[in-house]
Structures are given as C-alpha cells and as structure tokens.
Amino acid sequence: MWWRLPRARFNRQRGAGNKRALKRIVKNGPPPGLLAYAGKQPVGWCALGPRPSYSALERSRTLKPVDEKPAWSVVCFFVTKPFRGRGLSVKLLRAAADYARRKGARILEGYPVDPRSGRWADPFVYTGTVSVFRRAGFREVARRSATRPLVRRFL
Numbered sequence: 001m002w003w004r005l006p007r008a009r010f011n012r013q014r015g016a017g018n019k020r021a022l023k024r025i026v027k028n029g030p031p032p033g034l035l036a037y038a039g040k041q042p043v044g045w046c047a048l049g050p051r052p053s054y055s056a057l058e059r060s061r062t063l064k065p066v067d068e069k070p071a072w073s074v075v076c077f078f079v080t081k082p083f084r085g086r087g088l089s090v091k092l093l094r095a096a097a098d099y100a101r102r103k104g105a106r107i108l109e110g111y112p113v114d115p116r117s118g119r120w121a122d123p124f125v126y127t128g129t130v131s132v133f134r135r136a137g138f139r140e141v142a143r144r145s146a147t148r149p150l151v152r153r154f155l
Helices: 007-012 016-028 055-059 088-102 130-135
Strands: 033-038 041-050 072-079 107-110 139-143 149-154
Touching: 033 088, 041 088, 072 088, 088 107, 088 130, 130 149
Parallel strands: 072 107
Antiparallel strands: 033 041, 041 072, 107 149, 139 149
C-alpha cells in the first residue's frame, strides 16, 4: 500500500489498516499483482498495475514520468527465502509483461535498484534489481539517481 496511498494516510493506517485496504483491493479488483506458486504453495509476489494507481510515483522526483506515454508499473517483489536466487523474479516479470499486454498495456516500467557497491540486503531490493529487469527484456530509459534507473519493456 506504500506505493498506492498518500504518505499521511499510509502512516495513519499502518499495519492492520493497510492490510485491510489491500484485502479490499484483492476482493474488489482489479488484481493488485501476480502470485508465483510452487505446487499449491505461494512463493512469490509481483505488484503491478497502471502507473496512475501508484500515487507515490507521481510524487517522486527520481521516478517521475519519462514522457506522457501511458505505462503500467511493477513496483514491488517478494520471494520467499527458499526460492530466492532461482530466477523467480525474472519469471514473475515475464508473467507481468504478458498480463499487462493482455490488459492493453503497451509499456511496462520498473524502478529497480542498481547495487553498484555489491550485494544489498534483501529488504532494500524489494523493487527488484536492474540485472533482473534486464534479463526479463527491460532497458534503461532514464536515471535520475546513481542507484535507481527507470527501465521499460515495450509490449
């Protein structure tokens, strides 16, 4: 919900309130992202949707739009520890591109970190890493911060 809400509202409903808000989105749609399964066990998550559904992007100087073209955004990943390092994020990104294309998107954006100084701790790469996005067919279109490129895949 961090990406979807004004900061004051996010902080006001921190924890249980944001959990309830996400459950409402899941129940009422559209789906807020994709799940990856190993058998019947959920092991990964990728949040995506039309860029305007993420108000935090509109407030960010670093992640402001590159142009006026409508785009969808991938803003968050989670992969359970036993499944990290196995390419699941790349598979989620490819599935996200397929899903966004089916929903009419022509551009899919991401806002990964570029860990130039080596490996970053997992909690700091929840938006993905630039290498994962490159492997899924994205290319850099803007960089307003040394460690935060804006990448796109044209669908």
